[in-house]
Amino acid sequence: MSAPSADDLLVLLAVGRTGRFTTAADDLGVNHTTIARRIAALEKSLGGRVLARASGGWELTELGRSALAAAERIEAAVAGLAGPDGDRGLEGVVRVSATDGFSAYIAAPAGALVRRRHPGVAVEIVAATRRASQQRSGLDLEVVVGRPQVHRAEAHRLADYTLGLYAARDYVAEHGAPTTVRELSRHPLVYFIDSMLQVDDLDLARRIAPDMHESVSSTNVFVHVEATRAAAGLGLLPCFMADRHADLVRILPGEVEARLNYWMVARSETLRRPEVAAVVAAIRETVHAQRSVLLGRPVA
Structure with missing residues (x-):
């Protein structure tokens, strides 16, 4: 040999x-x-x-x-051999797959942070709400909801977040706000399309509000937010997205809510790449800075 x-x-x-x-x-x-x-x-x-x-x-x-x-x-x-600048000379493309809300409010600012620190690193964000892939071809990092069952990869818990029930102020003015869980059956629900939902942990509607009938449904959580703001019904929304809108009010806080978690999945060898490590660090930093927002707590 x-x-x-x-x-x-x-x-x-x-x-x-x-x-x-x-x-x-x-x-x-x-x-x-x-x-x-x-x-x-x-x-x-x-x-x-x-x-x-x-x-x-x-x-x-x-x-x-x-x-x-x-x-x-x-x-x-x-x-x-590049010299004493160390990781400031990082270059390459890092592709991240994450849910719609995480992509917009965590991955995007984390990508901007990476670019400020390492101008030679490009971050590509693929927005998708799905289970972790068993074959991660073409992806460096995946962020999914719920603990993934994966082989030949590492899974790391990133953060918890809260879903709550919200209504537009206009909707409340016209239809009133439910004051008990039993009264929810008189209101339509804005949430995911049940037959197209791929993530088991997001299959919450039947457990939280089993008697509510569907109104506007979508595979995209931004559609949920905007349909709720347009008074299509009560939306089961991530608090870190809904709380950004003054025209939305929380319904039955503490009674109707769910705590979910984000997990990051990647190959071990991928995580050892310096440019990928830089993106992971920026994501963790951004998650830490927004922890209270993710949980639906008031921002100090």
């Missing part, structure tokens, strides 16, 4: 982080065939398989994880 090529190891690093040859090829500016040839050469030099096929992509073998650790040391050594 010959010594592995540093270039081949860096190709493995790209594939290990993305799980796909095509994505790694795009990141490295080469074609898919070159990636396959480099991986084959690396496996020949190491005397074993470094990648194994998985659903929708590739996963590292035990030998591959050892080789990837060596590749990370090579990457760090090359980065160290």
